Amino acid sequence: MKFEEKALETKHVFKGKVIDLDVETVILPDGKKATREIVHHHGAVGIVCITENEKIILVKQWRQPLRKATLEIPAGKIDPEEKGPLNTAARELNEEVRLSAQSFEYITSFYTSPGFADEKMFLYRAHGLNSVEKNLPRDAGEFLNIFELSMEQVEEEIKKGTICDSKTLMAIWYWKMNRIKE
Amino acid sequence: MKFEEKALETKHVFKGKVIDLDVETVILPDGKKATREIVHHHGAVGIVCITENEKIILVKQWRQPLRKATLEIPAGKIDPEEKGPLNTAARELNEEVRLSAQSFEYITSFYTSPGFADEKMFLYRAHGLNSVEKNLPRDAGEFLNIFELSMEQVEEEIKKGTICDSKTLMAIWYWKMNRIKE
Numbered sequence: 001m002k003f004e005e006k007a008l009e010t011k012h013v014f015k016g017k018v019i020d021l022d023v024e025t026v027i028l029p030d031g032k033k034a035t036r037e038i039v040h041h042h043g044a045v046g047i048v049c050i051t052e053n054e055k056i057i058l059v060k061q062w063r064q065p066l067r068k069a070t071l072e073i074p075a076g077k078i079d080p081e082e083k084g085p086l087n088t089a090a091r092e093l094n095e096e097v098r099l100s101a102q103s104f105e106y107i108t109s110f111y112t113s114p115g116f117a118d119e120k121m122f123l124y125r126a127h128g129l130n131s132v133e134k135n136l137p138r139d140a141g142e143f144l145n146i147f148e149l150s151m152e153q154v155e156e157e158i159k160k161g162t163i164c165d166s167k168t169l170m171a172i173w174y175w176k177m178n179r180i181k182e
Numbered sequence: 183m184k185f186e187e188k189a190l191e192t193k194h195v196f197k198g199k200v201i202d203l204d205v206e207t208v209i210l211p212d213g214k215k216a217t218r219e220i221v222h223h224h225g226a227v228g229i230v231c232i233t234e235n236e237k238i239i240l241v242k243q244w245r246q247p248l249r250k251a252t253l254e255i256p257a258g259k260i261d262p263e264e265k266g267p268l269n270t271a272a273r274e275l276n277e278e279v280r281l282s283a284q285s286f287e288y289i290t291s292f293y294t295s296p297g298f299a300d301e302k303m304f305l306y307r308a309h310g311l312n313s314v315e316k317n318l319p320r321d322a323g324e325f326l327n328i329f330e331l332s333m334e335q336v337e338e339e340i341k342k343g344t345i346c347d348s349k350t351l352m353a354i355w356y357w358k359m360n361r362i363k364e
Contacts, residue, residue, distance in 0.1 A: 003244040003251045003325055013196050014203060016219040018298050021196060021203055026246060034323040036246040037198040039221060041298070062185040064208060064218040065300045066293060069185045077297075108340075110348045111248060113294045113301055115259075116200050116223070118247045121348070141216040143185055158290075166292045166303070166348040173355050177362075 002029045005036070018077065019117075041119035045088040046075040046167040048107065048125040048174060049099065055148040056175060058168070059096050062143065071147060071157055072168045075121075085122040093126060094136045097146050102128025107174055112166060121167055125174070151176070184211045187218070200259065201299075223301035227270040228257040228349040230289065230307040230356060231281065237330040238357060240350070241278050244325065253329065253339055254350045257303075267304040275308060276318045279328050284310025289356055294348060303349055307356070333358070 005026040014021040020040040028034055049057040058071040076092035078085055086104055093099050104124040112119045138144075149157065154172055157163040163172070187208040196203040202222040210216055231239040240253040258274035260267055268286055275281050286306040294301045320326075331339065336354055339345040345354070 003242070005244050005246050007246070014219075016205070017217070018219050019221070023198070024246060028323050029244075029325050032323065035199070037196075037200050038247045039201070039298075041295075044297075060185070062187050062211075063293075063296045064187050064189070064206060065220045065298060066296055070296060072296070108351060109346075110351050111245075111346055112348050113223075113299065114245045114248055114252060114254070114347045115226075116221075116247060117295065117299070119295055141210050141214065143211050164291075164293055165296045166294050166352070169290060169292050170348070170352060170355070173352070173359070177355070177359060 004029065005034075008033070037116055039113075039117040039119070041077075041117060042080050043078040043085070043120040043122070044075055045078060045085045045092060045122045045124065046073050046171065047089050047093055047101075047104075048073060048123065048171040049093075049097065049101075049129060050125075050175060051129070051148055055150050056154060056172065057097055057099075058147045058149055058163070060145045060147060060162075066164075069162070070164055071149075071162045072165055073171045075167060086124070089122075089124050089126070091136060094132045095138050095142075096144060098132050098135055099126070099129050100132050101126035102130075108170070110170075123167060123170060123174075151179075186211065187216075190215070219298055221295075221299040221301070223259075223299060224262050225260040225267070225302040225304070226257055227260060227267045227274060227304045227306065228255050228353065229271050229275055229283075229286075230255060230305065230353040231275075231279065231283075231311060232307070232357060233311070233330055237332050238336060238354065239279055239281075240329045240331055240345070242327045242329060242344075248346075251344070252346055253331075253344045254347055255353045257349060268306070271304075271306050271308070273318060276314050277320050277324075278326060280314050280317055281308070281311050282314050283308035284312075290352070292352075305349060305352060305356075333361075
């Protein structure tokens with residue numbers, strides 16, 4: 001079966017700080033027309049930090065789309081001027097949790113919502129964590145607290161719904177799978 | 183630290199078939215103002231189907247936001263008139279892969295992009311798969327092919343980038359963790 005949809009016309013609906021929104025008219029494989037709502041995003045990076053005493057580092061912050069505060073792994077948007085997601089990982093690790101890493105191990109990458117968005121998330125594990133000497137400035141309007149949670153505490157926060165996003169659940173599953181292996 | 187952001191004003195930028203977009207002006211914990219771009223979505227369901235001969239059922243479809251065809255687990259948007267995500271799971275299993283399940287086991291749920299969207303995804307494992315007697319109609323503009331892949335084939339498609347979205351990777355990690363346990 002031929003799948004490809006061809007864009008006939010693109011309407012730029014919105015240009016924002018975090019996302020842009022286009023509505024595309026496409027020709028379907030059967031020749032009919034349809035519209036596709038597409039959110040454009042520069043992509044993001046999430047970082048798995050496991051401490052020497054087997055805890056995961058999480059940040060608590062307000063998420064206005066969810067109307068609540070969540071616990072998530074350190075993460076942030078890729079600046080289009082940054083040369084590759086590893087630079088984003090190093091910057092966000094400093095900005096959000098004031099740490100540097102000796103190395104980053106690539107875990108996986110994924111599209112968060114392929115039905116309506118092109119946001120791609122890169123997941124890394126940070127090795128050799130150290131406190132930074134010089135704090136990078138946080139984004140305006142970024143308020144967060146840093147936590148270290150054991151696997152048992154993590155399970156509790158998942159039940160409560162405070163840990164509730166895909167990249168953080170994947171970080172925890174990755175941590176769990178690695179503990180089984182070790 | 184107090185985190186909450188309070189909405190002062192909401193501008194409805196776009197109302198679509200799949201998403202709506204609002205821009206909210208909020209008051210930050212320090213009293214300053216900021217804007218938040220928020221995509222509203224009714225939520226979605228993804229279904230993990232493992233066959234008796236240890237293969238996972240995936241659908242191939244065109245994803246215009248990614249400009250490519252992907253392999254994903256059967257999934258679909260929650261219709262606001264459906265009473266709960268389990269009904270969505272049963273409907274999508276029929277529409278997309280022409281199967282019914284004797285039961286659905288809840289795996290997890292998560293927000294796909296908590297920074298800019300309220301989309302929540304519910305992940306279920308389907309048990310007791312059978313061919314359906316009556317095919318439900320697919321959505322207009324929905325073209326897909328059905329595949330059954332072994333774990334080895336899945337790993338190959340992840341490398342190629344055909345399997346590339348969060349819910350499908352979580353489905354595969356869940357499958358992997360269960361195989362370790364068994």
